[in-house]
Amino acid sequence: xxxxxxxHFGIKALQGFGARTLLMLLAMAIxxxxxxxxxxxxxxxxxxxxxxxxxxxxxxxxxxxxRSETTGGHPPLLGETPRDLTLQDALSLxxxxxxxxxxxxxxxxxxxxxxxxEREVNILGSTAELQPVRQLKLAQGRFLPSxxxxxxxAVVVLGNTLKQELFGHRRALGRWVxxxxxRFRVIGLLQAGGESLGSDIGEMAIIPVATAQALFNRASxxxxxxxxxxxxxxxxxxxxxxxxxxxxHDGEDDITVITQDAVLSTxxxxxxxxxxxxxxxxxxxxxxxxxxxxNVMLVAVSQRxxxxxxxxxIGAPKQQIMQLFLMESALLSLLGAVIGILVAxxxxxxLDQLLPQFTLQIPLWALLAAVGVALLTGLLxxxxxxxxxxxxxxxxxxxxx
Amino acid sequence: xxxxxxxxxxxxxxxxxxxxLRNLDLQLTPGDYLSLMGPSxxxxxxxLNILGLLDHPDQGHYQFEDTETTTLSExxxxxxxxxxxxxxxxxxxxxxxxxxxxxxxxPLMLAGIDxxxxxxxxxxxxxxxxxxxxxxHRPDQLSGGQRQxxxxxxxxxxxxTLLLADEPTGNLDKHSGQEVVDILEQLNQDGxxxxxxxxxxxxxxxxxxxxxxxDGAIV
Numbered sequence: 071x072x073x074x075x076x077x078h079f080g081i082k083a084l085q086g087f088g089a090r091t092l093l094m095l096l097a098m099a100i101x102x103x104x105x106x107x108x109x110x111x112x113x114x115x116x117x118x119x120x121x122x123x124x125x126x127x128x129x130x131x132x133x134x135x136x137r138s139e140t141t142g143g144h145p146p147l148l149g150e151t152p153r154d155l156t157l158q159d160a161l162s163l164x165x166x167x168x169x170x171x172x173x174x175x176x177x178x179x180x181x182x183x184x185x186x187x188e189r190e191v192n193i194l195g196s197t198a199e200l201q202p203v204r205q206l207k208l209a210q211g212r213f214l215p216s217x218x219x220x221x222x223x224a225v226v227v228l229g230n231t232l233k234q235e236l237f238g239h240r241r242a243l244g245r246w247v248x249x250x251x252x253r254f255r256v257i258g259l260l261q262a263g264g265e266s267l268g269s270d271i272g273e274m275a276i277i278p279v280a281t282a283q284a285l286f287n288r289a290s291x292x293x294x295x296x297x298x299x300x301x302x303x304x305x306x307x308x309x310x311x312x313x314x315x316x317x318x319h320d321g322e323d324d325i326t327v328i329t330q331d332a333v334l335s336t337x338x339x340x341x342x343x344x345x346x347x348x349x350x351x352x353x354x355x356x357x358x359x360x361x362x363x364x365n366v367m368l369v370a371v372s373q374r375x376x377x378x379x380x381x382x383x384i385g386a387p388k389q390q391i392m393q394l395f396l397m398e399s400a401l402l403s404l405l406g407a408v409i410g411i412l413v414a415x416x417x418x419x420x421l422d423q424l425l426p427q428f429t430l431q432i433p434l435w436a437l438l439a440a441v442g443v444a445l446l447t448g449l450l451x452x453x454x455x456x457x458x459x460x461x462x463x464x465x466x467x468x469x470x471x
Numbered sequence: 472x473x474x475x476x477x478x479x480x481x482x483x484x485x486x487x488x489x490x491x492l493r494n495l496d497l498q499l500t501p502g503d504y505l506s507l508m509g510p511s512x513x514x515x516x517x518x519l520n521i522l523g524l525l526d527h528p529d530q531g532h533y534q535f536e537d538t539e540t541t542t543l544s545e546x547x548x549x550x551x552x553x554x555x556x557x558x559x560x561x562x563x564x565x566x567x568x569x570x571x572x573x574x575x576x577x578p579l580m581l582a583g584i585d586x587x588x589x590x591x592x593x594x595x596x597x598x599x600x601x602x603x604x605x606x607x608h609r610p611d612q613l614s615g616g617q618r619q620x621x622x623x624x625x626x627x628x629x630x631x632t633l634l635l636a637d638e639p640t641g642n643l644d645k646h647s648g649q650e651v652v653d654i655l656e657q658l659n660q661d662g663x664x665x666x667x668x669x670x671x672x673x674x675x676x677x678x679x680x681x682x683x684x685x686d687g688a689i690v
Contacts, residue, residue: 086568380564384578385553387546464525
């Protein structure tokens, strides 16, 4: 008896008990569908967060003042004040060939006003390099001039929400706004961009870094964004940054460099774990389906006792009878898996419509795993009934006992 | 050549031990036609099951052709059943969801015979039992006589040397029963060893050898 005939025999047997087969398929399908849908949700959440982070820019390193590493030992009794990062520190980084762009950042809050309207907003001080590093897009005008790094020009680029609040639909380019006690000319407007991790760039005003330092009366930088020369240079760039700053800071390692990769892989890891957990919980329903399969197959064995007796009488050995019943459970679980995957695809499509900002996709590994687990469940829980069938005494089986 | 020597078979029913067969001896030569008669519980069916290798004697020897069967493993006995023994039951025992054709095909399929080889074989056997026009019917669409003919086709498709019929006419009307016995006798004339268990003295008396059993022994 080859596998094809075995499958054919199994299908005939399942057709013979339609209602029971349908119920079984339902149980299996629910289990598989929930595993697949939950996996898709977890994966969707992961790619959403990763996408958000990627919007920050590519090949990015963030330089923060102070060391945030735990080194063990006693915490310092007196707060250690790290040396500030300065604009000169930032400029010194540009000399390395591993570094493509450097954008120093100063952040502060100040009232911005135009005519009678005033808003308290976050002011971001930076250089022309910020635009490519953060991948900002301009709607109108131009970005900060590249000559203005150390010389503070009184120009500002407005985020699109802020522009709406200050000017409404009126023309803003070339107009003057007041920030704190200084006057700035509007030279550019940012495009309405997506929110990036809560900090809405559209509500910000961007001014040259030297101007910001003067405005907030501060010589230090909030942080430095560094774009490495290609992805493979990120570790080199990190080393260059650490070396350069250590050299400039009298041999003190007093900065922290966060690579975007590290952040990304951390989140990646968290969300993968989350997906696994949720999938694991859904997998419990598969175990339940497996137990149902066992139950149904046990009933099938006792209902078909005389048939088993007959198979034995016409010379079917134990192992062949076992094979027949195992095939039935395998078919049940596989068919259930296929239906479950179809249901999952429909559910994911529906969810995709409901959550447009969330791209849901069923990962291939989830499909393969679902089918694999279903088959394994079917076989595992099918063994006991199949063994029971194979062990029946032919004489008693034929008499229906 | 079949030889039973000192066969004992007992069952435990509650506290009681029932002796189904007591020290039974029997010899059959190829082509024999034997009827087994006797009251219920006299051990006819047990004897038939032991002859068909479905049951195992507690004591004694059973020589099937050149094989001592009492020492065979379960698998070896299954193999012997598959190739040497055909069963016909009172209750037909057709697989309800399979067509007549598929029921007859079943032993060939289990034996792993190629579809191209076995299909014509099944057709031929169905033809011989005038079931050709019924081959795509399921058992519930067949009359009792037709069902038993399908069962006979299934029992003989592997060309066994021994055909065991346990009350083959028990569920049939007189006419169909007559037909079935005629077919079985025809098979016997073609050389098969035939053993019929029956309550019907008219059928029993047609056999060349008639054996009466009482209380697990041949009288």
